[in-house]
Amino acid sequence: MAKAPRLKITVINLLCLVVLCGATESPQYEVVHAESDFEIRHYRYATWMSATVNELSFQKATLFGFHRLFQFIQGANLNYSRVAMTAPVVTSLVPGAGPLHSLAYVVRFYLPAKFQDSPPTPLPELNLKPYAWDSHYVAVRKFSGFATDDIVVKQAAKLATSLSLSPWANATSATHYTYSIAQYDPPFRFFGRTNEVWVDVDASRFAGKASF
Numbered sequence: 001m002a003k004a005p006r007l008k009i010t011v012i013n014l015l016c017l018v019v020l021c022g023a024t025e026s027p028q029y030e031v032v033h034a035e036s037d038f039e040i041r042h043y044r045y046a047t048w049m050s051a052t053v054n055e056l057s058f059q060k061a062t063l064f065g066f067h068r069l070f071q072f073i074q075g076a077n078l079n080y081s082r083v084a085m086t087a088p089v090v091t092s093l094v095p096g097a098g099p100l101h102s103l104a105y106v107v108r109f110y111l112p113a114k115f116q117d118s119p120p121t122p123l124p125e126l127n128l129k130p131y132a133w134d135s136h137y138v139a140v141r142k143f144s145g146f147a148t149d150d151i152v153v154k155q156a157a158k159l160a161t162s163l164s165l166s167p168w169a170n171a172t173s174a175t176h177y178t179y180s181i182a183q184y185d186p187p188f189r190f191f192g193r194t195n196e197v198w199v200d201v202d203a204s205r206f207a208g209k210a211s212f
């Protein structure tokens with residue numbers, strides 16, 4: 001019973017130290033459409049490192065998944081490479097019985113440009129895998145505060161409602177994930193936090209128009 005609190009404190013402390021050094025790189029995107037409460041972005045192809053976590057709780061999944069990813073970027077890889085912190089950390093919900101009854105989540109870390117073409121190989125015990133995120137379009141809704149289990153479900157529902165009342169009502173893409181939560185801030189930041197809900201959409205009418 002005591003392991004979880006200790007793990008939580010350790011991860012929070014590590015996050016604080018890492019983010020204080022600055023998250024200098026993020027995945028590149030272009031805004032192709034904007035509404036009052038959401039926007040459509042086109043993200044270019046990029047390589048991420050991913051951790052699958054079998055957990056019902058979004059918060060616990062993110063905590064445990066990032067703990068493994070943090071070990072990787074601190075040198076727990078066959079190359080003994082240190083990897084700079086990036087933003088955001090993205091947690092995707094694998095479809096299951098419902099938003100908080102999913103079989104799993106996938107926590108992803110965007111690899112800096114230095115490692116995009118040749119990611120360090122994680123130590124086997126971390127159970128991490130590189131993830132090639134193809135060029136794709138996502139509907140994005142921003143929200144502040146902490147991304148708790150209840151909040152992420154409500155924010156995802158709000159984005160779904162906004163999409164249903166917009167020209168994008170029938171544009172939701174069928175993917176392996178129902179939605180993703182992108183978190184940009186460390187745990188010690190209590191004000192001015194930035195989070196996003198991402199949902200893949202079919203924006204084929206924009207195909208070929210993005211600048212990258």
